[in-house]
Each structure stands twice: as C-alpha cells, then as structure tokens.
Amino acid sequence: MSGSVLISFDKVWKSYGQGEARIHALAGVDLAIRRGEFVAIMGPSGSGKSTAMNIIGCLDTPTAGTYRFMGVDAGRLDRNRRAMLRNLYVGFVFQGYNLLPRTTAVENVELPLIYRGVAARERHDLAMKALAEVGLVGREHHTPAELSGGQQQRVAVARAIVTRPTLLVADEPTGNLDTARTHEIMELLTRLNTGLGLTIAMVTHEADVAGYAERTIRFLDGHVAADTINLEMA
Amino acid sequence: MIWETIRLSLLSVRRNVLRSFLTLLGIVIGVAAVIAMLTIGSGTTEKVKADISKLGSNLLVVRSGRPAGPGGPGGLDQATRPLGSKELAALIAHLSGARAISPASQKQVRVIFGTESLTSGVTGTDSAYLYARDWKLVSGRPFSDSETRSGTGVCLIGETVRQQFFGAGDPEGEIIRVNRTSCKIIGLLEPKGYTGFGQDQDNVVLMPLAAYQRRIAGNRDIDSIYVAADDRTPTNELLPRVEDILRDTRRITPDREDDFSIRDMTQIADAMASATTTMTGMLGAVAGVSLLVGGIGIMNIMLVSVTERTREIGIRLAIGAHEKHILIQFLVEATVLSLLGGIVGILIGLALAGLASLTLAIPFAPSPAVILLAVGFSALIGMVFGFFPALRGARLDPIDALRHE
Numbered sequence: 001m002s003g004s005v006l007i008s009f010d011k012v013w014k015s016y017g018q019g020e021a022r023i024h025a026l027a028g029v030d031l032a033i034r035r036g037e038f039v040a041i042m043g044p045s046g047s048g049k050s051t052a053m054n055i056i057g058c059l060d061t062p063t064a065g066t067y068r069f070m071g072v073d074a075g076r077l078d079r080n081r082r083a084m085l086r087n088l089y090v091g092f093v094f095q096g097y098n099l100l101p102r103t104t105a106v107e108n109v110e111l112p113l114i115y116r117g118v119a120a121r122e123r124h125d126l127a128m129k130a131l132a133e134v135g136l137v138g139r140e141h142h143t144p145a146e147l148s149g150g151q152q153q154r155v156a157v158a159r160a161i162v163t164r165p166t167l168l169v170a171d172e173p174t175g176n177l178d179t180a181r182t183h184e185i186m187e188l189l190t191r192l193n194t195g196l197g198l199t200i201a202m203v204t205h206e207a208d209v210a211g212y213a214e215r216t217i218r219f220l221d222g223h224v225a226a227d228t229i230n231l232e233m234a
Numbered sequence: 235m236i237w238e239t240i241r242l243s244l245l246s247v248r249r250n251v252l253r254s255f256l257t258l259l260g261i262v263i264g265v266a267a268v269i270a271m272l273t274i275g276s277g278t279t280e281k282v283k284a285d286i287s288k289l290g291s292n293l294l295v296v297r298s299g300r301p302a303g304p305g306g307p308g309g310l311d312q313a314t315r316p317l318g319s320k321e322l323a324a325l326i327a328h329l330s331g332a333r334a335i336s337p338a339s340q341k342q343v344r345v346i347f348g349t350e351s352l353t354s355g356v357t358g359t360d361s362a363y364l365y366a367r368d369w370k371l372v373s374g375r376p377f378s379d380s381e382t383r384s385g386t387g388v389c390l391i392g393e394t395v396r397q398q399f400f401g402a403g404d405p406e407g408e409i410i411r412v413n414r415t416s417c418k419i420i421g422l423l424e425p426k427g428y429t430g431f432g433q434d435q436d437n438v439v440l441m442p443l444a445a446y447q448r449r450i451a452g453n454r455d456i457d458s459i460y461v462a463a464d465d466r467t468p469t470n471e472l473l474p475r476v477e478d479i480l481r482d483t484r485r486i487t488p489d490r491e492d493d494f495s496i497r498d499m500t501q502i503a504d505a506m507a508s509a510t511t512t513m514t515g516m517l518g519a520v521a522g523v524s525l526l527v528g529g530i531g532i533m534n535i536m537l538v539s540v541t542e543r544t545r546e547i548g549i550r551l552a553i554g555a556h557e558k559h560i561l562i563q564f565l566v567e568a569t570v571l572s573l574l575g576g577i578v579g580i581l582i583g584l585a586l587a588g589l590a591s592l593t594l595a596i597p598f599a600p601s602p603a604v605i606l607l608a609v610g611f612s613a614l615i616g617m618v619f620g621f622f623p624a625l626r627g628a629r630l631d632p633i634d635a636l637r638h639e
C-alpha cells in the first residue's frame with residue numbers, strides 16, 4: 001500500500017556541542033518513507049531514534065543534509081512555518097502521553113483544532129468523534145488524572161488524529177504500558193493505518209510491537225544499520 | 235480564540251486561588267490606595283470649596299495692620315491704627331463695583347438666657363452684613379437703619395444659640411443678656427454648619443455696631459470691613475480700588491507701605507483647592523509606586539507560571555501553536571490576572587473612600603474617569619509586566635520544552 005514518497009532524508013546530520021565534545025546524534029542518514037507506510041524504528045538507546053523522529057515531525061531541523069516532507073525542504077523552514085506543517089499534517093504520540101493536566105479529555109483533543117481556528121461547536125464535535133474512534137465514549141469529560149495509562153494514550157492518539165493528519169509520529173507510544181494495553185494501542189494504530197491510510201513512524205524497543213509495522217528501520221550510532229520489510233505479522 | 239484564551243487564564247487563576255491572590259495583593263493594594271486617595275482627595279477639595287464659599291465668595295476683608303508676609307504677621311504691628319467709621323464712610327462714598335460694604339467687630343462673649351449660658355461669637359455690624367456675606371434669615375427681620383445708627387439693643391442669633399436656649403421653640407421677642415447688656419432677638423439666621431476648620435458658624439449673635447461698640451467693646455474701632463464685589467467686578471480689580479481709597483483716607487504717603495490688609499476670599503479658596511489637589515497628586519504618586527511593585531509581582535508570578543508550564547508550552551508548540559499564540563496566551567493571562575486585581579482594588583478603594591467620607595463628613599465623590607483609568611492602568615501593568623515572561627514562553631524550543639520535567 002505504498003504511495004508517493006512522503007519523507008526523505010538525504011545525508012542528514014544532527015550534531016550537538018563543539019570541538020572535542022561534538023557528538024553526532026545522526027551521522028549522514030539516508031532514508032525514505034512513502035505515504036501509507038507503517039514503519040517501526042528500533043535501535044539501542046542513544047542511537048538517534050528520537051532525534052530522527054523530531055526531524056521527521058518537523059519539530060527539529062538537521063545540522064546538515066536535506067530533510068524533505070511532502071516534497072518541501074522542511075529543514076530550512078522557520079519556526080512558524082514548521083508549526084503550520086505540524087498543525088496541518090502531523091500528529092504526535094509520546095511515551096509519556098503529554099496531555100495537559102487538569103484539562104478534560106475532550107478539551108485536550110480540541111487543542112490542535114484551536115490553533116487551526118476551528119469554531120468551538122465544530123471543534124467539540126470533531127473531538128467527540130475522535131474520542132469515539134479510539135474507544136473512549138463516556139470518558140470525554142475525565143481529566144488525565146482520572147484515566148488509566150492506556151486511556152490517556154488513547155486520548156493522545158485521538159488528539160493526534162483529530163486534525164486528520166497525513167503522518168503520525170509516535171516515539172515509544174507503548175513504553176509506559178503493560179502488555180494488554182500495548183496490544184490495544186497497537187491494534188488501534190494498525191486500524192488507523194489501514195483504515196485511514198495514515199502514515200505512521202513509530203519508535204519501539206519491543207520486537208512484537210515492531211511486528212505490527214510493515215517495515216523496520218534499525219538505527220545504530222546515528223546510522224541506519226538495517227531497513228527490512230516485516231514478512232510476518234505479529 | 236481570544237475568549238478561549240481568557241477562559242483558559244481564568245481557569246488557571248482558579249486553579250491557584252491562593253497564589254493568584256497573593257500575587258495580586260500588590261495590584262490590589264496599589265489600585266485601592268489610588269482610588270481611595272483620589273476619591274477622598276476630590277471629596278476634600280469639594281468640601282473645602284464649599285466651606286470657602288460659605289465664608290462668602292467675591293468677598294474682600296479689610297483689617298488693620300500690615301498684610302502677612304515677609305514684613306511680619308499682620309495685626310501685631312505696634313503702630314497699628316485701627317479702622318474706624320472714617321474708612322467705612324470713605325469706602326461707601328467712593329468705591330464703585332461693590333455690591334455691599336459692611337463693618338464688623340467681633341468678640342467671644344458669654345451669652346445668657348435664664349439659667350443657661352453659652353460663649354458665642356458676637357458681631358457688631360449693620361444691615362448690609364447679611365447681604366455682604368450672603369447670609370439669610372429663617373425668620374424675623376434684619377436691623378433697621380435707625381436701629382443700626384442709634385445702637386438699639388436688638389440682635390439676630392444663629393441656630394446653635396437658639397437650640398441652647400430655646401430648643402425647637404421660637405426665640406423671637408425674647409431678651410438675652412450679652413456681656414453686661416441685654417438685647418431683644420428679632421431674627422433667626424439660616425443654619426450654615428461647621429467650617430472645614432471646625433468652627434461652628436451657627437454659634438453667633440449679630441447686633442448693631444453702635445450697640446456693640448458702646449456696650450461690649452468700649453471703643454469706636456472697627457475690626458474688619460467686608461466688601462462684596464458685584465457680579466461685573468472681579469475681586470482682583472476691586473482690591474486695588476479699595477487699597478487706593480484707604481491709603482487716601484489714612485493719608486499714607488507713597489513711600490510707606492499699607493498699614494492695613496485686604497484678604498481676597500476667592501484667592502484663598504483657589505489656593506486651598508490647589509493645595510489639596512497637590513496633596514492628592516503626591517499621594518497618587520506614592521500609590522503609583524505600589525502599583526509598580528504590583529507589576530513586578532505579576533512579572534514574577536508569570537515567570538513562575540511559564541516555567542511551571544514549560545511542558546504545556548512544549549505540547550502546544552508541538553501540535554502547531556505559533557509563537558504568537560503562546561505569547562498571547564500568557565499576555566492575556568497576565569492581563570486578566572492584573573485586571574482582576576485592579577477590579578478588586580477599585581472595590582476596596584471605593585469602600586475605604588466611602589468609609590472615610592462618613593467619618594470625615596466629606597462628600598463621597600468617586601470619579602468615573604479615575605475608575606476607568608485604574609482599570610486601564612491595571613490592564614496595562616499586566617501587559618507590560620507580562621510581556622517579558624510571555625515572550626520567554628513563546629521563544630521556548632518545543633523539544634527542550636517537551637523534555638522538561
């Protein structure tokens with residue numbers, strides 16, 4: 001189900017520090033992800049996975065090399081233009097959920113729509129719909145503190161998809177969840193990938209989680225060490 | 235979007251009620267002080283103006299003795315020649331632009347009726363006095379010219395004197411003793427209340443000048459001459475004419491200074507009003523400093539708020555907020571916070587001013603302009619002092635902000 005190229009890294013470097021202390025989180029990465037792909041990114045801690053994800057999600061820019069998102073040279077856009085790209089085309093799911101505390105589920109999900117200038121009534125309707133899609137009917141007015149980890153991550157997924165993005169960036173989305181909750185979230189992501197054609201880039205440490213994806217990219221010391229098609233589904 | 239932001243900031247105020255309250259204390263106290271002081275100040279100004287106009291507007295008061303000033307205090311000069319009927323007659327004969335000219339000699343004297351007694355301000359004068367000072371009679375009649383000339387024992391009394399001797403009763407025709415003489419009450423003066431200096435203007439007895447001079451003062455001096463300007467003549471034009479006539483009458487050669495003083499009540503009224511205005515202004519400046527302190531409080535709490543909510547800012551930036559959205563969010567929050575403080579301060583300030591006006595017996599004079607200014611000013615403080623923290627929040631790097639614990 002691969003379409004046109006959505007994401008491409010051309011010799012992307014990301015370096016921190018100066019002189020002796022200079023480290024390269026990414027050291028000349030080349031990779032491409034097509035529309036509709038579900039890609040798992042694996043690799044040891046410190047291998048540059050999160051750095052790559054931040055660039056993919058237009059949160060960060062490369063130190064050198066070219067990052068293209070939807071054919072746009074996103075690595076050279078200014079802050080506000082990248083914010084616009086994120087708002088229009090990217091949804092984020094983080095390991096730590098990152099919901100606003102003391103704010104209800106539906107208000108959390110409405111948040112990206114606020115920055116799109118969607119009217120209050122429509123915002124509410126769309127948020128309620130997104131919460132229904134992730135199976136949280138009846139929990140709309142709970143605050144994060146009143147929800148379990150799995151439920152909070154579902155709210156985060158609803159917030160990521162409420163804008164109908166092209167790309168979902170998920171950095172260790174199941175890292176804080178138990179096995180049962182992990183599989184629920186992975187089934188949800190798989191459904192979004194197949195049902196909506198959502199492109200997903202997901203970091204994980206667990207092979208069975210990676211197994212939900214159709215392709216696995218392995219990072220090692222800021223390089224792509226392996227890029228394989230997953231033959232069998234978990 | 236903006237309503238959303240305002241709602242959001244009210245929520246965050248509500249979440250931290252105690253902290254918000256403490257933060258706002260500076261603004262609340264500052265605004266309350268400004269409002270209370272300006273309101274009390276304008277009440278005092280009104281009161282002073284009203285008091286002075288009770289003394290008589292467009293009125294010149296002539297006394298013997300050099301005017302107060304670098305030459306020394308008036309009236310204490312050894313060589314002072316008292317005023318007399320000669321000066322009065324000259325003014326009546328030659329002064330143009332006066333509505334009324336009247337002599338007055340005064341003394342605190344024990345007044346007795348039956349077994350009751352009271353120390354009153356007894357004034358010897360003529361029938362023009364009521365006219366010059368704009369005093370009215372509630373009942374009875376003023377002195378006739380013949381009574382003034384012959385010094386008949388008749389008198390007009392003030393409300394305090396009536397209450398002391400006759401309660402609510404009618405005093406007309408009763409005989410009271412004033413010092414060693416007695417006089418028949420022929421009229422009652424309209425009540426005027428206290429002056430701003432705490433003097434009871436109703437504890438007075440008026441009697442014909444000749445009677446006063448003969449039976450109370452024991453001389454033919456005149457303490458002061460009241461000259462009321464007519465409607466077309468400003469007092470500052472009338473004053474030099476009075477001076478000329480008096481110098482002439484008293485034969486003062488050009489090389490010598492006046493041995494009498496002329497006080498312009500209008501000028502005194504203006505001077506006092508401007509004195510209270512100056513004082514109000516100074517107190518206002520002090521209050522302004524406390525507003526500045528309040529503004530720094532706002533800045534501090536907004537910096538804390540931005541730091542505390544770094545992760546929230548990261549989330550908002552990640553999902554597509556622009557710098558300006560974050561900037562506006564925190565600016566609105568600071569402004570709402572500061573405005574809340576301002577409104578609470580205005581209410582407290584008005585309450586204080588109301589209380590003060592009750593206890594000090596001055597008019598309660600809240601000024602809509604001042605209140606509006608206070609609202610605008612507290613909003614401005616929020617914006618100005620909230621700007622730097624808001625900018626700091628808006629400039630955060632989303633990745634760093636998301637990593638923040």
Ligand SMILES: Nc1ncnc2c1ncn2[C@@H]1O[C@H](COP(=O)(O)OP(=O)(O)O)[C@@H](O)[C@H]1O
Pocket residue numbers: 016017023024025043044045046047048049050051052
């Ligand atoms: N802001 C930063 N400053 C300095 N070093 C960084 C920064 N972000 C990441 N790094 C370094 O870059 C390397 C890759 O980090 P990261 O992409 O987070 O790895 P991971 O694969 O565990 O997600 C690590 O050595 C990390 O310490």
Ligand SMILES: [Mg+2]
Pocket residue numbers: 049050051
């Ligand atoms: Mg990582």
